Amino acid sequence: MNDTATPTDASECKHPPGMFAPVVNLSRCEAKGDCERVCPESVFEVRRIDETDYAPLGWLNKLKIRVHGMKVAYTPNVDACRACGLCVTACPEKAIKLVKRD
Numbered sequence: 845m846n847d848t849a850t851p852t853d854a855s856e857c858k859h860p861p862g863m864f865a866p867v868v869n870l871s872r873c874e875a876k877g878d879c880e881r882v883c884p885e886s887v888f889e890v891r892r893i894d895e896t897d898y899a900p901l902g903w904l905n906k907l908k909i910r911v912h913g914m915k916v917a918y919t920p921n922v923d924a925c926r927a928c929g930l931c932v933t934a935c936p937e938k939a940i941k942l943v944k945r946d
Contacts, residue, residue: 861885864927864942868917870897871905872939875915879931879940885924888931890917 866879866887880888893909893916901909909916917939919925931940 859927862923869939870916872937873916874912878934882930882934887921887925
């Protein structure tokens with residue numbers, strides 16, 4: 845079962861690392877980097893979209909990603925996430941949600 849959590853500041857990070865994971869909707873992400881800037885655990889990295897993630901997108905999403913420099917947010921340090929929720933509230937596109945890991 846996937847539960848969500850969205851506390852509002854880093855002091856509310858009451859979960860151990862790895863209990864929750866930020867999931868980025870690449871179709872919505874515009875690579876503005878707010879998630880990367882606010883994350884106290886350095887979970888995010890804004891970089892060029894992988895071809896395997898780009899290929900299955902629809903033409904409109906591909907166009908949008910091209911307009912935004914072919915970049916999106918990835919979570920290379922996902923195991924460090926403590927579910928503070930700062931990334932969720934910082935993302936202007938609402939492209940991030942926190943999901944409880946099984």
